[in-house]
Amino acid sequence: QVTLKESGPVLVKPTETLTLTCSVSGFSLNNTNMGVTWIRQPPGKALEWLAHIFWDDEKSYNSSLQTRLTISKDTSKSQVVLTMTNMDPVDTGTYFCARRLHGSGHFDYWGQGTLVTVSS
Amino acid sequence: EIVLTQSPGTLSLSPGERATLSCRASEVVSISYLAWYQQKPGQAPRLLIYGTSNRATGIPDRFSGSGSETDFTLTISRLEPEDFAVYYCQQYGYSPGTFGQGTKVEIK
Numbered sequence: 001q002v003t004l005k006e007s008g009p010v011l012v013k014p015t016e017t018l019t020l021t022c023s024v025s026g027f028s029l030n031n032t033n034m035g036v037t038w039i040r041q042p043p044g045k046a047l048e049w050l051a052h053i054f055w056d057d058e059k060s061y062n063s064s065l066q067t068r069l070t071i072s073k074d075t076s077k078s079q080v081v082l083t084m085t086n087m088d089p090v091d092t093g094t095y096f097c098a099r100r101l102h103g104s105g106h107f108d109y110w111g112q113g114t115l116v117t118v119s120s
Numbered sequence: 121e122i123v124l125t126q127s128p129g130t131l132s133l134s135p136g137e138r139a140t141l142s143c144r145a146s147e148v149v150s151i152s153y154l155a156w157y158q159q160k161p162g163q164a165p166r167l168l169i170y171g172t173s174n175r176a177t178g179i180p181d182r183f184s185g186s187g188s189e190t191d192f193t194l195t196i197s198r199l200e201p202e203d204f205a206v207y208y209c210q211q212y213g214y215s216p217g218t219f220g221q222g223t224k225v226e227i228k
Contacts, residue, residue: 105153105212
């Protein structure tokens with residue numbers, strides 16, 4: 001059974017750095033073609049793709065946020081970590097991680113999401 | 121960046137009716153990289169359709185997808201009560217992958 005679960009702070013202050021962790025089970029981050037993507041959703045708004053990482057450590061970032069984002073994985077812990085620097089209130093929203101297989105364009109399994117509020 | 125425009129913004133229908141949702145891309149999208157998701161309040165999106173017309177595991181056959189190049193459609197043949205939700209299209213032919221703004225299917 002494939003599952004993903006996001007964890008991280010509920011509240012961050014403006015200018016701070018956000019660190020989110022996606023813990024996965026039911027598949028290995030080492031397996032060929034496996035990948036994890038971070039996606040966010042401001043309250044009442046649409047989804048926005050942020051970054052992804054594949055089994056071979058290939059990474060890609062949303063170009064409009066690239067300077068603020070870093071994605072990494074720890075295969076021994078089955079975790080993918082996203083850091084976003086210089087947080088702003090407009091970054092408030094629910095952050096999801098999702099599985100994406102290399103060579104496909106869709107996300108077949110999603111975590112439940114974690115709500116992050118940016119406020120002083 | 122490819123922009124996906126979904127229409128209509130809201131679709132008001134009754135159970136049993138047919139729903140037709142549109143997704144228009146600003147540039148040609150490979151049919152291999154067009155997907156549709158359903159999202160209910162407080163939940164993560166759920167994959168419905170991938171590769172334009174392939175139903176994901178466990179998705180009932182009342183959901184179907186079609187289209188090519190810049191015009192794509194999600195059809196729900198007969199709405200069930202659990203189908204009232206927001207639907208998003210998504211492309212990943214070009215980085216970054218992008219989502220449409222969503223179509224809300226509400227009970228009339």
